[in-house]
């Protein structure tokens with residue numbers, strides 16, 4: 001979709017009022033253009049002696065209403081000018097009203113769709129764009145487009161119409177004065193055009209630099225604890241300074257290009273105005289044109305040069321808007337995840353089979369290399385392995401955050417790719433590695449997976465996750481605000497809250513992705529036993545680096561560099577050579593020494 005099609009699509013339903021806004025602008029420019037004609041008639045025919053050419057104007061000025069005297073005629077001229085100003089204002093109001101309604105609607109729809117695309121895009125999207133950049137595209141880029149639509153685009157019609165009308169009137173009044181008045185217009189236009197070409201690239205670079213700056217800022221605010229804990233303030237400040245410097249230089253270049261353009265454009269405009277006044281006065285003295293014509297041309301030259309100069313501004317804003325639209329369009333054209341496609345509305349039992357599964361985030365670099373295992377409904381299965389061995393990747397495949405490249409994955413005998421993503425995610429509850437909480441109160445955070453949960457259910461799941469006592473110690477209890485703006489929870493409290501949030505909904509398959517690492521082993525065991533007691537048929541998948549966490553599992557799958565190296569129960573694995581036995585020995589020694 002090109003830029004025009006994009007704007008046109010989002011203006012649906014508001015195109016007519018936007019057209020009215022352009023129409024009102026054109027009408028108001030007609031009234032603007034008439035005023036100097038009234039002044040010319042006043043000077044030449046009311047103060048001077050030339051007869052009024054137009055019949056109806058003659059009739060208007062000789063109306064008996066104000067007596068046919070000079071002061072009566074002057075009063076009529078003044079009233080006409082006042083009426084023209086009122087009408088200009090009225091139509092400018094209509095233009096502002098309609099253009100704002102259309103542009104605000106456009107901006108809102110763009111933001112809505114950008115947000116929905118961000119939420120619905122597949123997982124690759126988040127590794128492609130940085131969060132600061134995404135925020136900038138949804139805010140300042142949309143704002144640039146909105147401003148262009150509400151101001152500049154409406155002005156294009158007015159500018160072209162005004163220039164055309166003024167040129168027509170000038171050439172009808174005096175050919176030679178019109179020629180003198182327009183001699184520099186082509187030069188002015190060419191300068192404007194070349195400026196527009198140059199400035200577009202500069203705007204793009206400045207926009208990208210601003211996005212980089214926002215990203216650094218956003219990262220530092222989110223990770224302020226890490227920054228402070230490692231005393232990285234100076235390093236981060238320097239990093240910010242470099243980006244800030246780059247943005248300042250690019251912005252400064254832009255301002256400089258603008259300054260050069262406006263000064264050159266001012267010079268041409270002043271020369272042009274001066275020529276009209278000097279040569280026009282000479283013609284007036286020689287009585288080749290009337291004084292009224294000179295006065296009218298003095299007004300018209302300002303009015304003509306203004307739209308041409310305005311065109312420069314419109315062109316430069318057009319450049320900026322094109323860049324913003326391209327950045328917005330990039331996000332909007334990202335492929336959306338179709339979470340509904342496939343078998344829907346089924347309750348899974350949790351029989352999971354992986355047969356020679358291969359997967360790589362980049363196809364040429366496999367992360368999982370021929371993984372095979374089988375999990376039966378109701379079993380607790382643990383994945384154990386060194387960091388980066390592919391444990392979380394297996395979970396991502398199960399949730400269809402990514403689709404596997406080769407082999408076969410089935411749940412309850414159905415190939416994974418045939419089950420809709422929505423159904424899968426409604427059946428698989430995950431407690432992720434990072435325990436992110438929203439800026440809401442504890443109760444609302446727990447209810448996120450089950451909006452209609454009762455207060456009793458919230459308390460019950462908090463008790464199961466062994467976090468109820470901690471919550472009751474907070475002053476506001478379940479009403480305590482957590483997340484970015486709320487109270488600071490310990491790592492273990494956050495983890496247990498995310499567990500409560502997941503178990504409140506009874507998923508047939510439950511996954512703990514290293515999500516009890518900040519909880520002591522005793523509490524961990526207690527939590528898992530409580531969960532197990534609640535649903536015996538639930539399939540549970542555990543990922544942990546602790547032998548004590550996985551040793552009671554029905555099956556332990558040991559992974560190394562994307563391959564299954566051992567598989568079996570704890571008793572079986574400690575009798576086999578390999579990573580599991582090695583880690584068990586080390587952790588046993590440490591345990592014995594600390595006891």
Ligand SMILES: Nc1ncnc2c1ncn2[C@@H]1O[C@H](COP(=O)(O)OP(=O)(O)OP(=O)(O)O)[C@@H](O)[C@H]1O
Pocket residue numbers: 127361362367385386387388389390391392393394514
């Ligand atoms: N989104 C991604 N894009 C590209 N590579 C990725 C992505 N996520 C993980 N990886 C890579 O895939 C490999 C396996 O990562 P994974 O997170 O599955 O390991 P893990 O066994 O869960 O590690 P840990 O125990 O440290 O959590 C790593 O080399 C990692 O760098």
